[in-house]
Amino acid sequence: MSHGSHQQRLNESLSALMDGEANELEIQRLLKESDANGASDGELGHRWSRYQLAASVMRGEKVAPVDMGLAASISAAIADEPSLESAQQASANDAGNGVASSRWWRPLSRGAVAATVAFAAILGVQQMQAPQVQGDLVAEVEAPQPQPVTTSPQPSRFLTPTLNTRAVSTAPQLVPEQRVGPAPQVQVVPTPELMRHLNRVMVEHSEQAARIGSQGMVPHARATYGERPSE
Amino acid sequence: MTMAKLIFLTLRKANSSLLAFLLFASPLAFAQGSAPADNQEIPQDARDATASEATRVLLARLAQAVANLEYRGLVTFEHVGSMETLEVVHGIRDGEQVERIRYLTGSPREKVTRSGDDQCRPSGSVFPRSGLLSAAGLQNVQSNYAFLIRGEERVADREAIVLEARPRDLHRFGMVISVDKETGLPLKSMLIAPAGRVLERFQFVELDLTPVTDDELKPQTPSTEPTTGAEAAKCANVESRWRLGWAPSGFKPVAVQALSDGQMLVFSDGLSTFTVFVQQLPEMNYKGRAVRGATVAYMDHIDVNGARYTVTVVGEIPDNTAQLVAKAVTEAN
Structure with a gap:
């Protein structure tokens, strides 16, 4: 097999891949070639970029380097x-x-x-954005961390929050009443007395809700969530 | 060769324009696809008779299952960006429900609850232990929520019917509950804020319905003390010192309980619950709200005869509703 015809076959495979018509064999061939040449350095990589660029232009997309x-x-x-x-x-x-x-x-x-x-x-x-902190009880501002992005299948028409795998504090989070315009909500760390009070009322509430009993185990899970581990 | 290339190009162009069309068309198609589901509400009256009968049966089965089944299982519990896994055991001992919940992630937390039968109801309450068990409770729930059967799904390797409770006003959240076909047990439940935002999701991963042994109801963490109804028992004849000048429609008082430093009043519409705490807490001047998961607490205070009382409204209800309730607390002359 001459070099020329090999290259031509690769180009045809690449075209097919562009159009989503490449078969298993062609994809294997392309992958093998791109591995051998280094991902984006080889002739194949450049050609792939050009094809993508051309396709973008034809779709009317704005193209930037x-x-x-x-x-x-x-x-x-x-x-x-x-x-x-x-x-x-x-x-x-x-x-x-x-x-x-x-x-x-x-x-x-x-x-x-x-x-x-x-x-x-x-x-x-x-x-x-630096939040404006107000209120006497504010001790310090917890630096907000950007939420990690996860892709998970979601039920249609319900927006599930993205999941966070880092350890999350089980403490209630305070949102003072005076909020500054449309600024992001501020997380503040309040006095221990206030946190104890909030935790207590949330646990008591969940225990009462569990007694009403129409929600099964869920209120129990909420009540246990704020339980303090033995100290 | 050039001819072939040209054909290649035109083909590709055709593909691309087809693609562009599809990209534009598909959101429309999705919108149209979902429209009939929403339109179902319009001829609701016509279908109401059969649909509400079906949901009534389902809700009654759910209430029965929740109160009377013995089971154990593994559960995932998610809310606003975090997920925990837990072990749950539910047993019946001497006619009382005994629950043990143990968190398998995060800091070790465990709780054993023995919920005695309805000690804290004010006399004449429309609610028995489970708001859904009585016809009156069921009717109240249906006047606050529209129930829709949304289909079926498989949860924890079991077939379930998906039931949505859609709130009829803005003072409560919606719920989507996947009810086990065989037993009526809720296998998954989600709390839904407006615009379909899921606030909380509780879902079985594994469920075992064989009878629960005594050992399984014992705490595995040595320091865990069973929470009994002992504290609740003294609430039986408490008269509420406070009342709400306003409460969202459908929420009725279900319990009043004395605390060491005040009182708490529990309100429920049959599905959602909030609790009003009125306490004398020195040095507690915070005004605002706090959230943990789907639970919101709104704090405020009232002055009565020169004494300051801290009002805290806690529940799985919208922020604004909690705030309105807190502002409506007055002394019951």
């Missing part, structure tokens, strides 16, 4: 969730309909990941 670091981090995020795509890719080989569906899903999921990243960035900025 891509920061390869950012692109790498986004593609890493995409790599974490390949199941849907690859499942559809597989079905694409079987049925004509599958080909079409795999094609629309790709840009959607990619856009979703990018949007999530952007959203996290905005959130981080908002939280970092």
Whole structure:
């Protein structure tokens, strides 16, 4: 096999991949080639970039020079969730309909990941704005931490908050009444007496709610949540 | 070769425009897809008779299961950005419910509760122990929430019916409860704020319905003392010193209890509950709210005959409602 025809076959595979029509063999070939040449340095990488750019222009998207670091981090995020795509890719080989569906899903999921990243960035900025602290009881401001972004399947039409895996304090969080305009809500660390009071009333309330009994174990879980571990 | 390339290009262009169209069209398609679900509310009256009968049966089964079944299981409990896992055991001993809950994540917390039967009800309350067990309680719940059966799902390897309680006003949160088909036990429950925001999710991962042994109801952490109804017992004949000038519709007083430094009054609409604490707490001048998970506490104070009382309204209710309730506390002459 001459070098020329090998390159040509690669280009055809790349075109097919662009259109979501690459078969398993072609993808394997492309991956192997890109591994051999180093991800974005080789001829294949450049060609892939050009194809993407051309596709973007045709879609009427605004195009800016891509920061390869950012692109790498986004593609890493995409790599974490390949199941849907690859499942559809597989079905694409079987049925004509599958080909079409795999094609629309790709840009959607990619856009979703990018949007999530952007959203996290905005959130981080908002939280970092120095909050105006008021009230006599304010001792110190807890530095807010940007929420880590997770991708989890969510039930349709309910917005589940993103999950946080870091250890979270079980203490109630105070929100003083005087709030400053639309500024982010301020977390303050109040006096120990106030925290004890709040914890006590929340636990007592949950125990009462458990007695009413229509919610099963949930109020018990809430009451136990604030239980102080033995000191 | 050039010809082939041209065809390639046109094909790709066709693909791209198709794609662009689909991108535009798909949100519309989704919107249309979800529209019929919302429109179901319009001919609600027509379907009400059968739908409400079905939910009535489901709610009654749920109330029975919650009070009478013995089970143990593993549960995930999530709220606003955090998730914990816990072990729950529910047994019946001498006609009383005994619950043991132990957190498997975070700081070790465990609680054993023995809830005696309805000590703290003011006489004439419409609520028995479970608001859903009586016809009156059920009717009250249905006047505060619209119930919709949203379909089926599988939770903890069991088939469940998904029931949504949609609040009829802004003073309470909605709930989505997945009820076990076989037993009526809630396998998953979510607390829903307006715009579909999930505040809290409690969900079984594993459920075992075989009878619970005495050992399983004993605390595993040595220092855990069972919480008995002992403190609650003295509330039986407490007259409330306070009353609410205003309460959101449907919330009725279900309990009054004396505290060492004041009183607490419990209100429920059959699903949601809030508690009003009126206490003499020196040096407690904080005014504002605090949140933990789905629970909000709003603090304020009132002055009666020169004495200052701290008012704290605690519940799984919207912030504004808690604030309104706190401001409505007055002395019951």
